[in-house]
Amino acid sequence: MVGPDNTIYAGSYDGRLYAISPDGTKKWAATTGVIGNSTSAFGAGGTVYVASDNYNLYAIRPDGTQRWTFPTGSDIHSAPAIAADGTVYIGSGDNNLYAVGVAPPRRAIAKVPVTTTPAWPMFHHDRAHTGRSEFSTSANPGILKWTFSTGGSATANPVIAVDGTIYVGSDDYKFYAVRPDGSRKWVSRTSGTVESPAAIGADGTLYFGCNDQRVSPNPFNSNLYAINPDGEQKWVLAMAGGRMDAPVIGADGAILANTNNELYAVNPGGTLKWTFTPSKFTTLSSPAIGTDN
DSSP, X not given: OBOTTSOEEEEOTTSEEEEEOTTSOEEXXXXXXXXXXXXXXXXXXXXXXXXXXXXEEEEEOXXXXXXXXEEOSXXXXXXXXXXXXXXXXXXOTTSEEEEEXXXXXXXXXXXXXXXXXOSBOSXXXXXXXXXXXXXXXXXXXXXXXXXXXXXXXXXXXOEEOTTOOEEEEOTTSEEEEXXXXXXXXXXEEOSEEOOSOOEEXXXXXXXXXXXXXXXXXXXXXXXXXXXXXXXXXXXXXXXXXXXXXXXXXXXXXXXXXXXXXXXXXXXXXXXXXXXXXXXXXXXXXXXXXXXXX
């Protein structure tokens, strides 16, 4: 990941997060434990958030010193998402979605700052995958606000809508909408594990991939789901090629989704726009879109 000041951040299997200057020199290395599939997120003040296989979420200052550590009950393969009020959300292998921030007073109603755009609309925040939030997390002390239990491992990365609703998938064949106070808003059933994080369209439609075991005739295929903000299913599009990575929405509204072997561009109505085969080998990455689309 590349920080706001162009510092390059890379996690390593030696249990450290490295910060590298644009000229290639090492700035610092912070001990975090092994950073597996999780990636960094940046608060507006420059704090780096990254999770580790040692069950912890880390908040690290731009100088490499640690602000705080937050423990979960299992290894973390989810990337953090940052809300408008500075809350950091992370899914864990212990079947829980965690809200980390300022612990609310008992019986208090959570207040969500009003925004005109989703706080964290897609994987790595935006179509260029910068991982940078426009909201400050300087007041976040790393205290548990609440946990939301899913019926399976919450490995998919959470995304956050305009009204503060948090969306996350699970391997219990369900996709969850969670209110900012930690209560369930609705749940949508799928036909397989939901490991792909959602992308939120301009009209609030949720697009996410599912490794379907019932709808697709081939158990190694995936389906792209479109769900209304109220949880009603709009359409499902079958895709060949295996596991789907995080979909991204282009400036023209097209949804781009990558399976193991194909890159798909899908119109918002659910019709196929085009496909592209990168190579004869498996590709395991989410597409990123440049400023020229």
